[in-house]
Amino acid sequence: MTDARDQAVDEDVESFRIRARAWIEANLPDRDHPGDDDRALQALLFDSGFAGIAFPREYGGAGLTLAHQKVFYDEVRAAHRWAPCGMPWQVSIGMMAPTILDHGSEELKRRHLPRMLRGEETWMQLLSEPRGGSDLAGATTRLTRDGDTYVLNGAKMWSSGAHTCDFGLCLARTDWDAPKHRGLSMIAVPLHDTPGLVLEVIRAVDGNPGHFCQEFFDDVVVPVENLVGEENSGWAVAQSLLFHERNATGGAGYGYGLQNARPTNRQAQRSADGVIATAKQRGVGGDPVLRQLMAESYIEYTASRFANDRIAAGMRTGQFKGPWGSLLKLHLGALSSRHAKIGLAVGGADGVIWEGDAKVGGVAGEAWLSARGIAIAGGTNEIQRNIVSERLLGLPREPSPDRDLPFSEVVRNQHR
Numbered sequence: 510m511t512d513a514r515d516q517a518v519d520e521d522v523e524s525f526r527i528r529a530r531a532w533i534e535a536n537l538p539d540r541d542h543p544g545d546d547d548r549a550l551q552a553l554l555f556d557s558g559f560a561g562i563a564f565p566r567e568y569g570g571a572g573l574t575l576a577h578q579k580v581f582y583d584e585v586r587a588a589h590r591w592a593p594c595g596m597p598w599q600v601s602i603g604m605m606a607p608t609i610l611d612h613g614s615e616e617l618k619r620r621h622l623p624r625m626l627r628g629e630e631t632w633m634q635l636l637s638e639p640r641g642g643s644d645l646a647g648a649t650t651r652l653t654r655d656g657d658t659y660v661l662n663g664a665k666m667w668s669s670g671a672h673t674c675d676f677g678l679c680l681a682r683t684d685w686d687a688p689k690h691r692g693l694s695m696i697a698v699p700l701h702d703t704p705g706l707v708l709e710v711i712r713a714v715d716g717n718p719g720h721f722c723q724e725f726f727d728d729v730v731v732p733v734e735n736l737v738g739e740e741n742s743g744w745a746v747a748q749s750l751l752f753h754e755r756n757a758t759g760g761a762g763y764g765y766g767l768q769n770a771r772p773t774n775r776q777a778q779r780s781a782d783g784v785i786a787t788a789k790q791r792g793v794g795g796d797p798v799l800r801q802l803m804a805e806s807y808i809e810y811t812a813s814r815f816a817n818d819r820i821a822a823g824m825r826t827g828q829f830k831g832p833w834g835s836l837l838k839l840h841l842g843a844l845s846s847r848h849a850k851i852g853l854a855v856g857g858a859d860g861v862i863w864e865g866d867a868k869v870g871g872v873a874g875e876a877w878l879s880a881r882g883i884a885i886a887g888g889t890n891e892i893q894r895n896i897v898s899e900r901l902l903g904l905p906r907e908p909s910p911d912r913d914l915p916f917s918e919v920v921r922n923q924h925r
C-alpha cells in the first residue's frame with residue numbers, strides 16, 4: 510500500500526476534510542478547465558489515496574467510510590475544482606465496483622478493483638435487452654457452460670458507454686428450467702477485440718451519438734472465473750447492482766459525488782440556477798408566470814438536495830434500510846421532466862434552435878429531449894413507484910403469474 514493510504518487509518522471525518530482540502534487545492538484542476546485526461550487524473554487520485562475512499566485497503570481503496578467520500582467530493586465542489594465524475598466513472602466506480610465488492614470472487618476483487626479505482630479499467634452494465642428492460646428477470650441472453658469457459662449468445666441494448674469501457678457486467682440465463690429469477694447468472698465480458706461480439710453505437714434522440722450501444726453476442730467465449738457470484742445467483746447480483754445504481758443516480762452511496770458536476774451549459778441548464786440565469790439573460794425575469802415556474806423549480810431542487818443529504822446520511826448510519834435510493838431516483842426522474850419543461854418556457858423560441866454543436870440557445874431544447882431518459886434509465890419511474898410501494902411502504906406485491914413457472918414454459922406461453 511502507498512503512504513498516502515496509510516495516512517487514512519482511523520482518521521476522523523474532520524481531520525480528513527482538512528487534509529483533503531489542502532490536497533485538492535494543490536492538485537486538482539479548475540472545474541471550468543479540467544483538461545481532457547480523466548484517466549490520468551483518476552490515477553493521481555488513486556496514487557494519492559483519494560480514489561475508492563470507502564473501499565477496503567486490500568482492494569486499493571482508502572479503507573475509510575462513505576461519510577469521508579462525501580466530504581471529499583463536497584470539498585472538490587466547494588473549491589470549484591474537478592475530479593473525474595459522470596460517465597464512465599459514476600457507473601464504473603459508483604455502481605460496478607461496489608457490485609464486484611459485494612459478490613465477486615476474491616480473485617476478481619484483487620485483480621480488478623484496484624484497476625477500476627485507478628481508472629485503468631472502466632466497467633459498465635449489460636442488463637436491458639431489445640425485448641424489454643423493466644422485466645429484467647425475463648432476460649433471454651443465453652450463457653452455456655463449456656468446460657473451463659462459458660459461451661454467450663443473445664443481444665443487449667441501451668448499454669451506456671459500452672464503446673468506451675473495458676468490461677460489461679452481463680446478466681444472462683444459465684438455467685431455462687428454473688423459475689425466471691433463479692436461472693440467471695452475472696458475468697464480466699471483455700468489450701475490446703472480443704471474437705463474436707458486435708457492438709453498435711445508437712444515436713440518441715437529443716442527437717448525442719456517444720451514449721448508448723447495442724451488442725450482439727454470437728458464441729462469445731468468456732472464462733469461468735469471470736462469473737460474479739455463483740452460477741444461477743445472478744438475480745441477487747443484479748439486485749445489488751441496481752441498488753448501487755439507484756443510490757448513485759439519486760446522489761448517495763458509493764456513487765456520491767461521482768455525478769456530472771461539470772458546469773457546461775448543458776449541465777447548468779439542468780439546474781434551477783441555470784434557468785434563472787437564462788431568464789435574466791433574455792430579460793424575462795420579471796414575467797409573473799415564468800417567475801412562478803422558476804420558483805417551483807428552485808423549491809423542488811432545494812427539497813431534492815435536502816432529501817438527498819438526509820437519506821444518504823440515514824443510509825450511511827444504518828437508520829434508513831432498504832431501497833431508499835429508489836425514492837431519490839423517482840424524485841429525480843419526475844423532477845427532470847418538469848424542470849426541462851420550465852427550461853423550455855423560459856428559453857422561449859431560442860431554446861429550441863441549434864445547429865450542430867452550437868447549442869448556445871438550444872440547451873433548453875436539448876435538455877428537454879434528454880430529460881425523459883432520466884425517467885427511464887436505471888428503472889423507469891413506474892418501476893421505482895412499484896419498488897417504493899412494495900418495499901418501503903409494505904403495500905401488496907404486483908401480481909406476477911409467471912414467477913414460479915420454469916422459465917422455458919414462460920417463453921413457450923408467450924409464443925402461443
Ligand SMILES: Cc1cc2nc3c(=O)[nH]c(=O)nc-3n(C[C@H](O)[C@H](O)[C@H](O)COP(=O)(O)OP(=O)(O)OC[C@H]3O[C@@H](n4cnc5c(N)ncnc54)[C@H](O)[C@@H]3O)c2cc1C
Pocket residue numbers: 633634635636637638640641642643644666667668669670881882883885886887888889890891892895907
Ligand atoms: C439514459 C439511459 C441509460 C441507460 N443505460 C443502460 C445501461 O447502461 N445498461 C442497460 O442494461 N440498460 C440501460 N438503459 C435501459 C433502461 O434500463 C431501460 O430502458 C429501462 O429499464 C426500461 O426498459 P424498456 O426501455 O425496455 O421499457 P419497457 O420495459 O418495455 O417498458 C415500457 C413501459 O412500460 C412500463 N412498465 C413496464 N413494466 C411495468 C410494470 N411492471 N409496472 C408499471 N409499468 C411498467 C415502463 O415504465 C415503461 O413506461 C438505459 C436507458 C436510458 C434511457
